Every structure is written in C-alpha cells, then in structure tokens.
Amino acid sequence: MTSPILTVSNLTTSFRVEGQWKSVVRNLSFDIKPKETLAVVGESGSGKSVTALSIMRLTPPQSSRIEGSVKLNGKELLTLPDAEMRHIRGNEIAMIFQEPMTSLNPVLTIGFQIAEALILHRGLSRSEAEAETVRLLEKVRIPAAKSRFHEYPHRFSGGMRQRVMIAMALACKPKLLIADEPTTALDVTIQAQTLELIKTLQDEEGMSVLFITHDMGVVAEIADRTVVMYNGDEVETGATEDIFASPKKPYTKALISAVPKLGSMIGKGRPMRFPVVDRNTGESDVPTETPDTVKAAERPVLEVAGLTTRFEIRGGLLSSVKGRVHAVENVSFSLKAGETLALVGESGCGKSTTGRSVMRLIEPLEGSVLLDGVDVLKLNQHDLREQRKRMQMIFQDPFASLNPRMNVGTAIAEPLLINNLASRSEARDKVADLLKRVGLLPDMANRFPHEFSGGQRQRICIARALAVEPRLIVADEAVSALDVSVKAQVVNLMLDLQARMGLGYLFISHDMAVVERVSHRVAVMYLGEIVEIGPREAIFQNPQHPYTKRLLAAVPIADPARRLQKRPVSNDEIKSPVRAPDYVPPVRQYREVSPGHAVMIWGEEWEKKDPAAIAA
Template identity: 60%
Template sequence: MDRIPEPLLSVADLRVSFRVQDAWREVVHGVSFHLEAGETLAIVGESGSGKSVTALAIMRLLSSDQSRTEGRVALGSQELTSLSERSMQAIRGNRISMVFQEPMTSLNPVLSVGYQIAEALRQHRGLTGRAALEEAVRLLDRVHVPSARGRIKDYPQQFSGGMRQRVMIAMALACQPDVLIADEPTTALDVTIQAQILELIKELQADTGMAALFITHDMGVVAEIADRTLVMYQGHAVEAGSTEHIFKAPQHAYTRALLAAVPRLGDLKGKPQPEPFNLVDTATGQTQTPTFEASLPRNDVPPVLAVRGLTTRFDVRDGLFGRISARVHAVENVSFTIQPGETLALVGESGSGKSTIGRSIIGLVPPTSGSIELEGQDISRQPRTALAALRRRMQILFQDPYASLDPRQTIGQAIAEPLLFHGLSDRSSVADQVAGALRKVSLDPDMASRYPHEFSGGQRQRVCLARILGLQPSLIIADESVSALDVSVKARIINLMLQLQAELGLAYLFISHDLATVERISHRIAVMYLGEIVEIGLRDAVLNNPQHPYTRQLLSAVPVPDPAYRRHRATAIDRVGMDLRTQRHPLSYVTPDRTYRNVAPDHMVLAPA
C-alpha cells in the first residue's frame, strides 16, 4: 500500500497564551491547518483575531518569557516546537521565510539594503563578496525595484514604504524557501506592483513547489491567489474551506460580514457621488444601512485648495564631500483644485509622487516651485505668524496612526494639545471639547484617559481624526490612511469620513493605491505616474473611460474579490504603450513642455511628449 505523503507544513491544535499581570491569557484557541507543496492558504480576519500571532508561533518568534505555545507545528516530518534555537536559526530565512507587514521595523536602518539581502545569501547559500551582491541586485530586479544596481547601497530610509516592502520580499525569496509566510505582504504596494509580486510568487511556487501562507485583509488578494481560506475571529478558526466555496457560500456570520465590507471596483458605476458601505453585524449577520447620504461638492464657491505648477525635487549627493550630482524630480508641474465638500483622490504606484504632493502642500517638504493657495491665500507668501493659523485649516492623516501618537500621552492629552497651542480652548473647557471630538468619531469620551497602545488600529485612526477635527480644518490630506486596516474597519472609517464630510463640508485629498476604496470615497480622481498627473477627471469618467495607458494598466491590475474571475485575468502586467522614463536626472536636464487634452468636460489626459 502506498504511503500518503506528509503535508509540507502541518499545524495541529495550536494554542498561544500571553502572560498578563502574572496570569496566562489564551489568544489563539486550538487552530489546525496544513499546507501542501505548491499550495497557498490564506488566513483572514480582523486585527486581534490571532492571524499574526499564529504565524509568529510557527516561526518560533514569540518571547518564551511572556508567551506560551502549545500544540504541534511540523515542517514535513520535523517537529519545530521542540527544536533548539540554533536549529531554528538554520530553518528561518532558509526553509521557512517570513515577510512582515511593517518593513521599516524589519530592516536595519544603519545597513544598506544590499548588505541585508546578501546577509541571508551568505548565511544560508554560502555566497560571498561580489557574488552575493550580484544575486541581491538580481533579486531587487525581480521584485521591480527601479535602478536596482544603483540603489543596492542605499539605506532603508531612502526608500518609500512600498519600495521597502519590495526589499523585504526580495530578502524572503532569496533562499527559495519551502514555505513562505507573508503577513500582509502587499498592504503597502500599489496594485500594479502587487499584481507583479503575486505573479512572481505564483511562478516560484510552480518552479520550486514552495507553499505560501498568506495573512491578509485584502479579499481581492485572497480571491486572486489562495487555494484554500481559513477565517479567524477572536482567536478561533470559525470557517475553513476552498476559497471558491468561502466566497460563494459563506456559512459563519463573521465571514459574511467580512465579505460584505469588501469594496468592489465598478459597484458605483454611473453614480455621481460617493456611497457609504452597508455593513453586516458580526454577531447577528444583520445588514446595517447608514443613515446619511454622501454629499456632492459645492461648485458655486471658490476652491478650498488650488495647486498650480507644483514642482518638488530632491538633490542627490555623491562622493566624499557630498557634491550634488543629480536631482530626483519627485513632482513635476502638478496643478489641481479641490472644492468644499469634495474628495480628490490621488492614485499611482509607489514613487509616483503622491505622498510628496501631500507633504509639499502641508509644508513638511519644501516645494521647488509653484503656488499653493488655501482658501484663496498663497501659503508661500504668508508671514510666519499668519502661516501657523493658516496651517491649522489643513491637516494630514497619516497611514500609521500609532506613529502619529505620542505613546507617553493619553489620547485626551493628544487631542487637547493642538487645541491649547492654537488658542482654541483653555484649561477649563478643553476636557469638554475633547469629549465632543471623541463623540464625533464614535468613541466613548471615557476613553480619553487611555494610552495609544490600548486601542486597535482602527480606533487609533479615529483618535487621529478626532485630534484633527478639533482644529476645525477645511481640508484634510489623508495619506494612505486606511490602507493598513482590515476590510471591516476600513469600511467603518470610510463611512465615518463620508459622514463628517456631509456634516462639516470637509474637503479631502485622499492619497491611496486602493482603487476600489477610492471609488467609494472620491468625487474626482487624479492618476499619477513618475511625478506627473497623467489623467484627471470625474471618478466615473476616469474609472470607466480611462484614456491614458497607465490608467488602463492600473485598472487591469486591481484584484477582483471573486475566485471565478481569476481564470480571466492576464497572467502578467505589461507596460505596453508607456514610456519607461526615470525621475532621476542630471543637473543639466530640462523638463520638456507637457500639455493636456480635454477628453470630455472635466476629464483631461496628458498628451504624449
């Protein structure tokens, strides 16, 4: 009788507990699953469901002093839970690799990215010197880091968030592992690069038989890549099965709630305004319909923000004395306006200049040229005292709310501080204003005494919104503000932002690479490529009648949350019809004149150079 082969990775009755005030608290409750060679399993669930803790337990990366792991984890026939730390070091990064969600905390800021990738090659594959660096260049090329050879000596802080994640993926794939554990690996990536990375992982699985364990909140990615799906809720595996069956006939109320919160590109086709999500209660499975309607922008008044000819460049220094040898043209001659109550979405891949525009507007990055007018006043021509008051009227909401909050301050203090600084409150009344701000974002005022680490990611983003709203801004720049949140939390934050816009007339500059979410929240869309806006217009026109090749590429790369659609997608993302320029230019470079042509009213596309 033939012997049935063992799974590549098997997890049986996994239980993880953490020490809390001298007592053990179990957070993962008897989870079991297996992975065959070449197979992809997706673990989905909201923040705190136990997904990442499960992965860390498999890798033996939890502190033995503060955690306790029970159950069985086997790589083939080798039991991992009983291995010595030295034996596990030979497996980590070699037979099992892991890509973490936040690359900046995983990369060493004092070592070049080339050195860090080569380190794994030296440790596990025996490559040394030039051979290791050449292989590192090849790996960076394979994950589509532009000018990989020229960037091999750069440090992590010199890369954008999406570029750092590509470095982490290159490092994880360096030793061609048997199992790849990917914890939100494409969260920071734009859709085109995400599609290329997913395709790369599929190629490696086909070539080497690598198994992949995907931890993600992106149901489009799950539908695109996963053979089977495991749904986790409050530390329990509540549903498991083939991905196609999970999407077609979800059985658990939480699974239905998760799928109901997934935005699908095309849902708002033909509709002129944004639309909030209908949410499903995780306990009862009942649909919750929002009680408000999203607003239309006011076009009968002057714009809140007018950006004209904005250009931002960065010097590139080389040599012993740091001589300026080139410049990166991060943003080149960008112009747009935003009306009261309007949301303009900036979309494009990492390095296209989206975030640089937001930081240039708010004053975190000095622009090279151009004008920025807020409510009719040119920011660059204001005296210092007037500028502080003007900047209060525009606020920025960052991607990582935890990094935006001082861990030593209570959230009440964090919300009160700008109110006191700008003279909008005094010590006697600030507590009432803090309570009011928390109510606006659907948080209990009693939470004011808590610290940031006591909140979930979605709650921390609400705290950041509350701090901003206290300053009564007319413009909020949201820079990837929901991209790191799981789908149900993201949907609630989007609904909250739409409700606040309808009530307060707020204008948003919404910077994102998630086109399905952009469709939900935006009135107009500007598509960026290599520092320039290549297409701008009403949301419905840009999404359903794209004119620029890059816009069409972006839309074709969006993962569809339907496993049946996987068979109809192109197997590779191409840049046919697009120029492959670089944003790094010599000092003598003169930017060519660029013109736009009107495709339709309020719809313009960049003409070919």
C-alpha cells in the same frame, strides 16, 4: 492521497501578562498540502502572525508557551532541540515579513545578506554563493541583478526590497514559504507584481505557501483554501471559492462585505458609504449615496496653480548642487467645499509632497495655493498660523502623529488652546463632543495612544483635525495601513462628517478601490506630474493614459474564479524623479476627453515600455 507538508493540530499559544498566562491562539488546526496555498485571514489581533511565529518557534521562550502539535512532513517541530530547529528555519521553512526594510540589515549589501544564508545553510563557497545570489535576484525579476548585488537596502524601492526578501527566502529551496502580510504596505501595482511573483515561483519551485493577510481581495487572488480567524479562534475553514460564494459565519460575511470592489460605483453619482455587517448576526445595512454638499456656484475652497517643489542634492555640506528631485512639477487643480478630490499614484509619484506643499509643511519653489482666495504661499508665519486653522492634515500613521506621553483628550484640546479658541473648561466639553462625533466614548479622553487600536487612533487624529473647524482636510494615506473592516468604518465616518460639515477633502491614496468609493473627482500623478484628471466616473470607466490603465489593472479583484488567470503585470520600477541641475522640464500639453476630463498627451515611449498598460 498525498500527505500534507504541514499539519497543525490544536495549536494554542499563550503569553505571560502580569504573571498570568493569556492565550492569544486557541486550538487551531489545519494542514497544507504540497504546492497548495493556504490563507490565514483576519483583522489585527486575531492571532494570524502569532500562528506563523509559533510554527517557526520564534515567540520569546521566557514569556510564551506553545501547546499542541506542529508537524513538517511528519516531524514534530515543537519538541525539536534548538540546533535542529535552526536548521529547519530557512532550509525547509522560510518566512517573509510585512516590512522588508526592518528585516534587512541596513549596513550590509543585499548580495552579502543573501549569500550569507547560502554559505550557512547550503555550505557553498563565497564565489558559488555570489553566483547563486545573482541567479536568485534574476529569478525574482530584479533588473540588472549583477550590478545591484553590491547595493544597500535603502537604494531599493519597497517593492524591490520585498523581492530581495523573497529571494532570500527561496535561497535554500524551502518546502514551505510563510508570507506574513507581505503586500500590506505596498502600492497596488507593486502588490500585483509581488502576488504574481509568488504564484510564478510556487509553480517553478513546487513549494507550499502559508499566506497571512487581512485583505480578502488578496485571499481571492492567491489562496486555494482559507482559514478565517477572529480573536484567536478559528471561525471558518474551507475552499476559497466556497467561502466567497457562501460564507457561513457572520464575521466572514463582514470581512468580505468590507472589501471595496472596483466597478461597484457604476451609475452612482456621489460617494457611497461602505455596507456595515453586524459581526454577530451577519445582517448588512444598505449603503446609500451621501448627500450632495458640493456648492457648484461657490468659489473653490482650494485653488492650486503651477505648484512646483524640488529638493536639491549636494555631494557634501558646502559642495555645489549635483542634481534635483523634481518631486512636484507644475501641478494645478481646484477643490470645492463638500467635495473630495483624490490624488492617486504609486510611492514616489509626489502625492504626499503635494499635500505637504499645499499645507506649507514643505516650502514649494513656485506656484500659488489659494485657500478661500488667500495665497498661503505669500503669508508670513503669524498669518500662516491663523490660516492653518482653516486647513488640517490627517497623516498615514496615527501612532507616529500622536504624542505617546500625552493622553488623547489633551492632544485633541491642544489646537483649541494654542489658537485661543476655547478656555480649558470649554475645551474639555468640545473634546467630549468631538470624541462622540468620531464614534468614541467621552471617557476615553484620559487614555493614552497605546491603549487604542489602529482604527481608534485614526479616529482620534480625525477628531483633532476637526477641533479647529477647518474648511479643508488633507488626508495623506489616512486609511491605507488599516484592516479592511476598520478602513470601511473610518471612510464611512469621513463621508458622514463631510456631509454634515461641508468639508473639502484632498484624499491622497494608492488604493484605487477606496478612491472610487469616496471621491467626486480623481487626479492621477506620475513622476510629480498630473497625467490625468477628471470626474470619478470618467477616470474609472474611461481611463485614457497608459499609467491610469496600469493602476486600474493592478487592483486585486475579490473573485476566486479569476485566481488561475495570468494578469499582464509590468515589472518596471517607477522611474527616478532625480534630474541634472540644468534640466528644464518640457512644456506639457493636455487634451480634453469630455467636460472636466483632461489627459496629458504622451509619447510613443509609453507604448513601447508598457504593453501591459495598453493591453489592460
């Protein structure tokens, strides 16, 4: 029997808080065998990332205490001198963090940063390190690796930056790779590429992987064995197949049930709430279809026609235009009251710019945006402010969109007071009602944003958006950064509010499984244009455009039996939307596949470029 690469026994990590030691990981034990992938899964605050930092001894020494045992090939790491531990970091254990941009130095080229690790740890000369760096960049499938050696991190997409981090981690051929939420913030296609890349490199290099995530769909895709954590404790451990087939603990059942499954909406006419599992009993409610609040005869609450938004690129302050970013190009759609239209696509496709252009947070170049028949783009500032009461926006990062110095009661009341919709005493009562409506307690109004979890902060942002009783809500990636169970709660809340208030949602997302659950209709965007639009069932059951097929093929499926199957994943980056100043966009033609289902007619370049999409 082969001995484990890593053995963790009774790991307990504590932090000093106000003079007291508070344990955040308690008596955790597991081991990782050669070439094995172990997933540590749980929600934010469960102790997953602290476990990884404790293994690497990266917690702050003045305010943290690590107890227990961590052995790498039989060598105890917790008692090693700092100099020896520095040698092990990078050489024998490497780590990839969740946000690659904060892990890379923005003022150094990516080639220099990878070469530096090779010079420091493997003693290579500068020229040898540069040659090895190019080989590593090619290994992680970065196109034109040699020409991109001298580029800075900001010139790479999120997925390509994550590949650079993987190349850096592999530089010294580590025995163990710790991947801490490496795919959480990535688009579904980039996530699929990253997971396939880690699996391929694991086979080639023969290394073990400790994979930290909150997404059970990703766990099913990559892990041999799984450790489930909750509030610092190990809840359940076992082979991934066994945990998915027969989870023993209520919390594990709750995590698995909250994973949106592609195809679960076949035969369902309207959006459905996620099932809610009690963490203490494991009992699950049976979700029902939401009531139909779409009034077919009514005029659409939102009508967008020919919307075009471009950004000029200049060489300097007074220089001429060198090019333009064609962020949104001739986009048209409508949205009825009580209906959800999902706008989907990868980062850079123009989804968020479309949402901001509709709200006139960005000034479009041309087109019309009719809100209840009024063209928002033609209003002066005073009339626009009046019209904005009828349309509100929920942003992706709730912490960034709340004032940290303002308690949440004041933040929710602010739009009421600014728009003279309530007196101060009336606003206080309305805030209490709104907090109850989004599942929070009225006495939470006196707390500040940092005192809430991510899911609670997003609920506060929803309460603030509802304060002025809008007709339309633009939800820009409103649930993409949330834990899987919190995501389910927030989506359920949005569906309940829609059913009660007849809200129209423009739901911007890259998460196809969530989109299938919540939407009535779906519009797929690529390079600023809608390439396919139609009823949810038509898009998911009969996708026509190769790009739509590619998005759907990339969704992780929560079935461990499929883990060893190779999936056709395209390694192409999304093309650049930057065009020359004199560029004239071609006139696009659409064909109607079925009532309400239209697809852009595409050329042969899609088939040549993306066989994976066609195969899917």
